[in-house]
Amino acid sequence: TAADLALPPPIEGTAEAAARVMRARDAQSARGQGLNAVLDLDSLERLAAPDAPGAALLAKAAETLSLSARAYHRTLKVARTIADLDGSEAVRRIHIAEALSLKRQWAGAEQGGMVRAG
DSSP: OHHHHHSOOOOOOHHHHHHHHHHHHHHHHHTTSOOGGGOOHHHHHHHSOBOHHHHHHHHHHHHHTTOOHHHHHHHHHHHHHHHHHTTOSSBOHHHHHHHHHHHHHHHHHHTTOOOOOO
């Protein structure tokens, strides 16, 4: 119902969050390439290639934000991890969007800005 949509999302408990992280790490291990943070470029292109809408969003962000190659690849690694936490085999637009939003939050914090939770 409309009233249900207005409710805040349920709060994830510590045990649930820990289980979700373990599932994500298991998925990364099962791919046999190590953790997403240490993927080489060939593995990254194979394992973290986003769907068409995600690729379009990332390309637009790369141009608009003048992302360096390093920042572009880091965004893909974070998006792959978000997809793993979401239980998704594919990196989708929503995962790219969340990775980009995290990048902007951290950039603000590094420049003396405040990072808000939630």
